[in-house]
Amino acid sequence: xxxxxxxxxxxxxxxxxxxxxxxxxxxxxxxxxxxxxxxxxxxxxxxxxxxxxxxxxxxxxxxxxxxxxxxxxxxxxxxxxxxxxxxxxxxxxxxxxxxxxxxxxxxxxxxxxxx
Numbered sequence: 322x323x324x325x326x327x328x329x330x331x332x333x334x335x336x337x338x339x340x341x342x343x344x345x346x347x348x349x350x351x352x353x354x355x356x357x358x359x360x361x362x363x364x365x366x367x368x369x370x371x372x373x374x375x376x377x378x379x380x381x382x383x384x385x386x387x388x389x390x391x392x393x394x395x396x397x398x399x400x401x402x403x404x405x406x407x408x409x410x411x412x413x414x415x416x417x418x419x420x421x422x423x424x425x426x427x428x429x430x431x432x433x434x435x436x
Contacts, residue, residue, distance in 0.1 A: 366425040375420045383413040
């Protein structure tokens with residue numbers, strides 16, 4: 322019995338270490354993309370440092386919610402997943418819009434190569 326428990330613990334540790342390694346390899350790319358997009362917004366919208374920090378905070382919270390709630394609850398590509406993602410990003414936009422002026426938001430909406 323002790324041997325079986327020991328093996329189970331080793332398997333769990335192995336899986337946790339493997340998942341952590343995978344997360345370390347993929348998450349920095351996600352995080353870098355969020356930072357890059359925030360920097361692009363700061364340039365186009367002429368954000369203050371405070372606005373830029375708040376936008377980054379909103380974007381990071383949105384990504385955390387996408388990972389911790391939506392990806393765990395819905396299968397990617399399903400109608401429910403698409404609906405949940407659209408709602409999440411709509412709320413994200415509303416939160417960001419509340420942090421900037423009408424003129425700044427207009428600059429972002431009218432940027433070239435929007436997408």
